Amino acid sequence: MSKTERKRFSIESLLSARRLVSPQLCGDRIYFLSDMSGVISLYAMDKGGSIPEPLLPAGLALQNPHLLEGTYLFHVLPQLQKILVMIDHNGDENYQPCFVPLDGGIPEPIFGDKHQGEQMLCMDVDVKQSVTYFRRDDRKTPDVECLQVKLDKMAVKSLGKSIYGNNFMAANKDHSHVITADSYTAFDDVLFHWRNDGNERQLLFGTPIEKRVSSQPVKLTGFNTASFTHDDSGIVIKTTLFSDAGGLAHLSLENSSGPTEVPISGLKHTGQGELVGARHIDGDEFLLEYNIDGCSWLYQAQLHKRRTLNMEAKNVICGLPPVSNGVLQGYEFELSDRKQKSRAEHVFSFTKATTPSQLYLFNSDASQKREQQLKVLSNERILGIDQKHLSEGEDASYTTFDGLRVSARLYLPSRDLGFGGPRPLVLYVHGGPQSQERPDFTWFSMPLIQYLTLNGFAVFVPNVRGSTGYGLKYMKMVDRDWGGKDRLDQIEGLKMLEGDPRVDSSRRAVIGRSYGGYMTLTLVSRHPDLWKAGCDMFGPYDLIGFMNSLPETWKTQFYLVLGHPDRDNAFLLERSPKTYFDDISCPMLIIQGRNDPRVVKAETDKVLEKLRARKLEVEYLVFEDEGHDVLKFKNRVTCYTKIVDFFRRHLMGE
Numbered sequence: 072m073s074k075t076e077r078k079r080f081s082i083e084s085l086l087s088a089r090r091l092v093s094p095q096l097c098g099d100r101i102y103f104l105s106d107m108s109g110v111i112s113l114y115a116m117d118k119g120g121s122i123p124e125p126l127l128p129a130g131l132a133l134q135n136p137h138l139l140e141g142t143y144l145f146h147v148l149p150q151l152q153k154i155l156v157m158i159d160h161n162g163d164e165n166y167q168p169c170f171v172p173l174d175g176g177i178p179e180p181i182f183g184d185k186h187q188g189e190q191m192l193c194m195d196v197d198v199k200q201s202v203t204y205f206r207r208d209d210r211k212t213p214d215v216e217c218l219q220v221k222l223d224k225m226a227v228k229s230l231g232k233s234i235y236g237n238n239f240m241a242a243n244k245d246h247s248h249v250i251t252a253d254s255y256t257a258f259d260d261v262l263f264h265w266r267n268d269g270n271e272r273q274l275l276f277g278t279p280i281e282k283r284v285s286s287q288p289v290k291l292t293g294f295n296t297a298s299f300t301h302d303d304s305g306i307v308i309k310t311t312l313f314s315d316a317g318g319l320a321h322l323s324l325e326n327s328s329g330p331t332e333v334p335i336s337g338l339k340h341t342g343q344g345e346l347v348g349a350r351h352i353d354g355d356e357f358l359l360e361y362n363i364d365g366c367s368w369l370y371q372a373q374l375h376k377r378r379t380l381n382m383e384a385k386n387v388i389c390g391l392p393p394v395s396n397g398v399l400q401g402y403e404f405e406l407s408d409r410k411q412k413s414r415a416e417h418v419f420s421f422t423k424a425t426t427p428s429q430l431y432l433f434n435s436d437a438s439q440k441r442e443q444q445l446k447v448l449s450n451e452r453i454l455g456i457d458q459k460h461l462s463e464g465e466d467a468s469y470t471t472f473d474g475l476r477v478s479a480r481l482y483l484p485s486r487d488l489g490f491g492g493p494r495p496l497v498l499y500v501h502g503g504p505q506s507q508e509r510p511d512f513t514w515f516s517m518p519l520i521q522y523l524t525l526n527g528f529a530v531f532v533p534n535v536r537g538s539t540g541y542g543l544k545y546m547k548m549v550d551r552d553w554g555g556k557d558r559l560d561q562i563e564g565l566k567m568l569e570g571d572p573r574v575d576s577s578r579r580a581v582i583g584r585s586y587g588g589y590m591t592l593t594l595v596s597r598h599p600d601l602w603k604a605g606c607d608m609f610g611p612y613d614l615i616g617f618m619n620s621l622p623e624t625w626k627t628q629f630y631l632v633l634g635h636p637d638r639d640n641a642f643l644l645e646r647s648p649k650t651y652f653d654d655i656s657c658p659m660l661i662i663q664g665r666n667d668p669r670v671v672k673a674e675t676d677k678v679l680e681k682l683r684a685r686k687l688e689v690e691y692l693v694f695e696d697e698g699h700d701v702l703k704f705k706n707r708v709t710c711y712t713k714i715v716d717f718f719r720r721h722l723m724g725e
Contacts, residue, residue, distance in 0.1 A: 078488075080525045082518075082711045084455035086704065088427030090513045091449055093136050093401035094418040097147040097173075101418055101448070102126075102154070103401075103430065104133060104144065109704040111135065113145055113156060115175075118432070120448060126154065126175030134159055134166075135700050136401065137514060142206070143193040149173070151201055151223060155181070157193055162666040162698020165190050168205065181225065190622075194239040202246050204230075204239040208624045215624050217251055230265050231272050234627045235280070237263070241297035241306050248324070250297055250306055255280050256550055256632045257505050258293040258311055258543055264324065276322060276329060293317060293543055296348030300374075301355060307333060307374065307382075309348045315542040317346035321380045333374075335359070337384035339391070340368045343478075345542055349382075352415050353406055359384060360399070362540045364478075365509040366390070367399040371415070371435050388417055388433050391441070397423035398511040424510035424517055425461040427451040459487045462524040464510070467531065471563040473556070478541065479533035479564055480508075483573060484524045493575035494529040495603075495722040496568065500583030500590045504537040504549045504557060515584065515701060519711055526715050527723070529574050535560035550632050553586075553614070554593045554646040561594060565601065578722045580657075582606040582714065585670065585699065592648035592678070599656045604721035606660040606714055609670040609699060612652075612678045614643040620671045652681050658688035660717045662710060664697035690717065 090111070094103040102115045107123065110132035114123040127133075133156070136144050145156040152173050157166040168191050169178035182191075192206040194217075201223040207216040217230040217237045231237050235253035240262065242249045249265045251272060261277030278289050293311030300307060305323040312320060313332040320330035335346075344363035351357055355375070359382070361368040368390030373383050389399055402419035415435050422428040430448040453461075467481035484490045499516060501508040511517055520530045534540065535557050537549025549557050569576045579602055583591040588610015595605040611617035615636045618629050630636075634643045644650055659682055663675040672693065682689040692713055694706050701710045719725045 080456055080460070080522075082522055082708050082715075085453060085518055085522055085525070086707060086711075087454040088451040088512075091428045091430050091451060092420045092513055093144060094420055094430055095145075095147050095403045096405040096416060096418045097149050098405075101430065102145070102147050103420070104136060106702070106704060111702060113154070113171075113175075116448075118448075124175065126171060127156070128177060131158070131178070132161065132696075132703065133157075134162060134164070134698070135702055138164070138700065139166075139192065143196060146193065146196040146198070146203075147173070148196070148198060148201060148222065150198070155193065155196065155203065155222070157191070159698075160666070161696040162664055162700065162702070164668050164698060165210065167191060168193060181222070195242070197242070197246070200246065202242075204242070204249075206236070206238060208622065210622050210624070213623045213627050217249075219246065219249065228267075231263075234624070237272070240294070240308070241299055243299045243303040248299075248303070250275065252294055253279070254628070256628065257546060258291045259289075260292045260294040262292075262294060262322070275324070291543060291547070296350060298349065298351035298357070307349065307351075307357070307380070309346055311543040315544050316344065317543075319346075319349055319382055331379065333380045333382050335372075335382045335384065337372070338368075338370070339384070339387055344540055352404055356415065357382065358388075358402075358404070361390075362507070362509075363390075365398075365507060365534075365540060366396050367421070369399060369402060369419070371417075386435055387441075388435075389419060389421060394421045394431060394445070396510065397421050397426065398509050400428050400511070400513050420513075422510075422512045424464055424512065425458060425521065426512060427453065428513045456525070457487075460485050460525060461521055462530075464520075464532075467533075467564075467568075469533075469564055469567040471535075471560045475536060475560075477533055477535055477560050477564065478538075479531065481568070481571075481574075482520050482524050482530040482532070484527055484529070488525065488527070490527045493573055494527055495578035495718075496565075496574050496576060496580070497523055497528050497530045497718060497722075498561065498565065498579065498581040498594075499530055499532045500561065500581065500587035500594075501532070501534070501538070502583070502585035502587045503539070504553065504586045504590075505539050505546050506586075507534050507538045507540040508532045509540075515707075518707075519582075519714065522711050522715055523718070526719060528718065531564060531568060533561065533564045535564075551634060553589065553633060554597075554648075558590065558593055558597070561590065562598065562601075578603055580604040580606070580718050580722055582608070583610060584608040585610060588670070589648065593646075593651075595657055595659070596648045596651035596655050599654045602657040604658050604660070604718055605655075606662065606717065607678065608662040608701075609664060609667055609675060610648075611670055611674065612648045612681075613674065614647045615640065616674055616677075617670065618643075620674055622668060625669075649677075649681065653685065655682065655685070655687060658690075658717075658721050660690045660692070660714065662692045662694075662701070662713075664694050664699060664701070666696070666698045669699045 089107040190208040213234040214232040240250040262275040263272040264275040265272040297308035319333035342364040347360040369388040370384040371386040400420035417433040462482040464480040588607040
């Protein structure tokens, strides 16, 4: 097929499928987030199927739930006949909790103007008792406060402050006992116990950072997603104390013997990955979520108490066909018959590398076959592009410079597109760095990867050291080493591809977002001979300036995980891309959201100034109504088109 005959695909076609994510069940209604109006907003529909109904005013945009991992963007409160929804201003992440009626309406801030300009994150909601827990960041001091709020009476109680988070973990049935955690760096957590008959939280387990001795290494706990046991005597919690890949532990509140392992049986999956977390359903029933080779598995499980506690996975909700080899984008449950166990009804969103997110219902009636338990509620499709033209990707894992295995995927243009010869290569670097590139069509990267392959590019996506999904040890390798061995892992992956005849390694570009933008700037400045073009999306270029511009509450963790601007000044300067900017030689595309609170526009402006001062070809794209992401449909169309056209011009000469 000649160049003139080859079909050109529009980005509007690729983005024609609407995102359906973060579903919640409430009686015979399903509430969910979607961008069907061009911005992410809140919708509801009948459980049996109906036209989705908008619940928020037209044009009001919610933010990407990916950025609120572990917190709620909305929650349905049937007893109050209201919905709690978190609203910021065009990506500034200063979330304010608001109420809207169950059938929709104008959001009303539940605290009025009291916390305006602050960030309030919804950590947990007890629907039956109308109790919620907020993480309050005043954006002025390093302290983070945990608030317990009785929503029906708007009674607010502070559970204390800490510069390390004091994050909500679990509460007992009547909310008289609450477990919180201070988190120093990823997976380094200490648990505290708060009682409503006292004013101060008490240490439950772990060694607080101020009591640590450098000569005595502290074992990382990796605490996450805790639940009280049925008798309120202790908690079941996800931890890395007994397994690098994560597992479960029981921690009694009645003695100080420490956590004991809760073995897990009945798992159906194989492969490399980790336990994401455990959620309590009711009684002795739980949900277990796993990330295996980047793909989601979700089990309904039962906690048994014989001589010791153990967890048995009894039913696969997600992970087997037809919901396999993809990623969950939110799940919730409702007990359909409280008199019968194992009769929870689940709603979840599921997506793949080439498949838009769909909504599913799953009833856990064990007397039914799996095909009877599972029901798909949506039929989102990519319009005008045949599935055969999309790229599933292939395993491209490799051994890096020090013998470590790095998981990676290579996305090549479909043979049906008719491209001939070796394809120009784009290296895509995920954010985080403690994150993971997964087969997720709802996230920014996957439509971009598909659009690049539709235009004839090969796209290489490595999950180098520091990525999540491969255990504690692998993830922690990037702490205090940004731009070190993680950078060398990227280079080794490119070397591996030089032997692939399908790839033209003489025509290479690199792109990344956030930390991926930092790595993009690092690679084009420290390895300038490798690149024909680069695209930095809101990546830090001066690590010292980056940390100085962060909100005060964020600085504490970055000082621990990256370095302190004063004590580690020389190291941070050595790892900052700006130190090597005089060596950049390729054209650059810089993309920024004006309201970004993480990598502020003033810092990215300096990247532009530095590059233009050297007379390099540079283009700058600023989205006035975005933050640390590109979410709105019109902006996504502009962004994807600009990136692909930029790479076509510099790698293909078009």
